[in-house]
Amino acid sequence: MAFNFGGASSSASLSGTGFGAATTTSAPTGFGFGSGGTGASLFGNTQSKGFGFSSGLGSSGGLGGAGLGFGGFGGIQPAQNQLGGLFNQQVSQSNQLFNTASALSAPSVLNDERDSILARWNQLQAFWGVGKGYYSSSTPPVEFSQENPFCRFKAVGYSCVPDVKDEDGLVALALNKKEADVRSQQQQLVETMHKVLGGNPTLSVNVEGVRALPDDQTEMIIYLVERSPNGTSKRVPASTLYSYMEQLNVKSALQQLGVIMAVSRTALTPAQLKQLLQNPPAGVDPIIWEQAKVDNPDPEKLIPVPMVGFKELLRRLKIQDQMTKQHQTRVDIISNDISELQRNQATTAAKITQYKRKLMDLSHRVLQVLIKQEVQRKSGYAIQLDEEHLRVQLETIQSELNAPTQFKGRLNELMSQIRMQNHFGAVRSEERYRVDADLLREIKQHLKHQQQGLCHLISVIKDDLDDIKTIEDGLHDSVHGRSSKLS
Numbered sequence: 001m002a003f004n005f006g007g008a009s010s011s012a013s014l015s016g017t018g019f020g021a022a023t024t025t026s027a028p029t030g031f032g033f034g035s036g037g038t039g040a041s042l043f044g045n046t047q048s049k050g051f052g053f054s055s056g057l058g059s060s061g062g063l064g065g066a067g068l069g070f071g072g073f074g075g076i077q078p079a080q081n082q083l084g085g086l087f088n089q090q091v092s093q094s095n096q097l098f099n100t101a102s103a104l105s106a107p108s109v110l111n112d113e114r115d116s117i118l119a120r121w122n123q124l125q126a127f128w129g130v131g132k133g134y135y136s137s138s139t140p141p142v143e144f145s146q147e148n149p150f151c152r153f154k155a156v157g158y159s160c161v162p163d164v165k166d167e168d169g170l171v172a173l174a175l176n177k178k179e180a181d182v183r184s185q186q187q188q189l190v191e192t193m194h195k196v197l198g199g200n201p202t203l204s205v206n207v208e209g210v211r212a213l214p215d216d217q218t219e220m221i222i223y224l225v226e227r228s229p230n231g232t233s234k235r236v237p238a239s240t241l242y243s244y245m246e247q248l249n250v251k252s253a254l255q256q257l258g259v260i261m262a263v264s265r266t267a268l269t270p271a272q273l274k275q276l277l278q279n280p281p282a283g284v285d286p287i288i289w290e291q292a293k294v295d296n297p298d299p300e301k302l303i304p305v306p307m308v309g310f311k312e313l314l315r316r317l318k319i320q321d322q323m324t325k326q327h328q329t330r331v332d333i334i335s336n337d338i339s340e341l342q343r344n345q346a347t348t349a350a351k352i353t354q355y356k357r358k359l360m361d362l363s364h365r366v367l368q369v370l371i372k373q374e375v376q377r378k379s380g381y382a383i384q385l386d387e388e389h390l391r392v393q394l395e396t397i398q399s400e401l402n403a404p405t406q407f408k409g410r411l412n413e414l415m416s417q418i419r420m421q422n423h424f425g426a427v428r429s430e431e432r433y434r435v436d437a438d439l440l441r442e443i444k445q446h447l448k449h450q451q452q453g454l455c456h457l458i459s460v461i462k463d464d465l466d467d468i469k470t471i472e473d474g475l476h477d478s479v480h481g482r483s484s485k486l487s
Contacts, residue, residue: 097149099142100126103133104150110137126150129309146309147283153309154284156292157316158302162267169223169235170208170265171242175258179212182220186210189257193222196253197244202227203236211326214318221265238264273303281306412446415439 103122107115118134122144125131129146146153164170175182182189186207194205208221224236242264244250254262268276280289284306292304307313383391401407435443 096142099135099139100133100144100148100150103135103142107133107135108137109134123150127152129153149283149285151283151308154288155307155313156284156288156304157307158296159305161273161301161303162265164238164265164267166237166239166266167235168265169238169241170221171223171238171245172219172221172263172265173254173259174213174261174263175218175220176216176260177218177258178216179210179218182210182218186220189220190222192257193254196250196257197224212322214315214322217260238266276303283308 104119104126107118107122109115109118122131122133122135125133125144126148127150129144129148129151131144132141133144134141145151177185190205190207194203197203197205204225204227206223206225208223210218210220213219223238224241225233226236227233242262245254245262251262277293280286289304293299296302296304307316403409
């Protein structure tokens with residue numbers, strides 16, 4: 001009856017899920033790949049990979065000089081001690097499971113019917129994951145934690161698989177400060193960390209990025225760059241830097257700077273990833289773990305991560321909200337950039353239109369200059385054949401333009417309508433408008449032509465009327481002559 005939230009994938013990165021409220025567990029979580037460690041990262045102590053590094057990392061206790069190399073194979077324990085420790089650990093886990101089962105099923109503290117009530121109380125505590133389970137009067141009680149296999153408040157989510165290499169040297173630090181304070185004091189923090197890490201002049205502390213975390217915390221990703229005397233530089237591996245930061249004196253100095261936790265940002269090897277997926281975490285039902293692997297939406301980029309207890313679920317929810325806010329902020333920035341680009345595009349389009357008009361005006365001016373130059377150059381020469389063809393084409397175009405039903409007539413009609421609209425508008429608004437001199441001259445010329453046409457028409461009508469009167473008089477005279485002759 002575990003609360004399985006494995007169906008909903010989480011988009012929080014490992015760096016985000018690794019930082020939060022620092023919790024300590026009494027039972028191993030099953031995520032560790034080394035023989036020991038503090039479990040600071042999400043997957044336990046991942047820096048112990050078989051190679052040991054010198055604890056001092058240099059002759060002066062700093063991170064400089066030859067101390068950056070491997071310190072031999074001191075990190076590998078003898079095979080006999082490893083086997084003995086593994087056997088003792090398995091025996092301890094078996095005894096712990098047996099004592100827990102005894103406290104839940106058959107405690108023998110009072111040796112009467114009250115032991116059954118105590119068993120139910122122990123079951124309730126085990127389901128909740130808090131409390132002590134008494135099962136015998138002669139042995140200490142069992143400590144119930146949320147990692148015990150009977151705890152019901154467990155879920156499985158998903159986190160992104162890190163793709164950062166150990167050679168990149170990235171180490172994430174969780175600071176108990178706000179993001180604004182960290183950014184304002186970034187240079188001072190870098191200088192102080194350089195002193196804490198040995199103050200070697202050949203090393204420099206660099207900040208990869210700073211981002212906010214829930215509960216007014218901040219994540220700062222740093223890396224060290226070592227400069228050699230020949231001018232070359234290289235990054236200090238993340239495992240080396242993390243191992244040095246885990247020393248007690250260095251860790252206490254970093255805590256004074258507000259560092260809550262340090263996590264090595266290194267990708268998991270295929271063997272580590274396979275071991276992580278094959279072995280379910282402590283307290284998680286193997287069936288639920290297998291179902292979580294089956295429900296993984298993207299096995300190549302996501303891995304299942306257990307979430308034990310409401311605090312872990314709340315912490316992951318806060319990280320989700322924080323990431324959503326960061327994504328929304330980035331979307332707003334992109335939206336503002338798009339709006340600015342649109343405004344720039346509109347301004348550029350207007351400028352292009354203006355430049356096109358200016359180019360046309362300059363082209364006309366250049367054409368006029370070329371015409372005058374060509375006229376001067378061709379003066380005194382006879383008209384050539386191509387010029388004659390061009391003249392014929394120009395005359396044809398001019399005749400088409402001057403045709404009554406063509407462009408010039410339509411233009412005159414439009415001009416008359418515009419003048420009428422302007423006249424009506426002037427009457428309504430009692431405003432006067434000045435007509436252009438060229439247009440006024442054209443109107444006068446047009447009216448003059450119209451007047452001449454009317455005068456010519458009137459003269460023709462008068463001549464016709466005179467001719468008709470002469471004809472009528474002639475006819476009248478001929479009729480009287482005939483009548484006199486007949487009489």
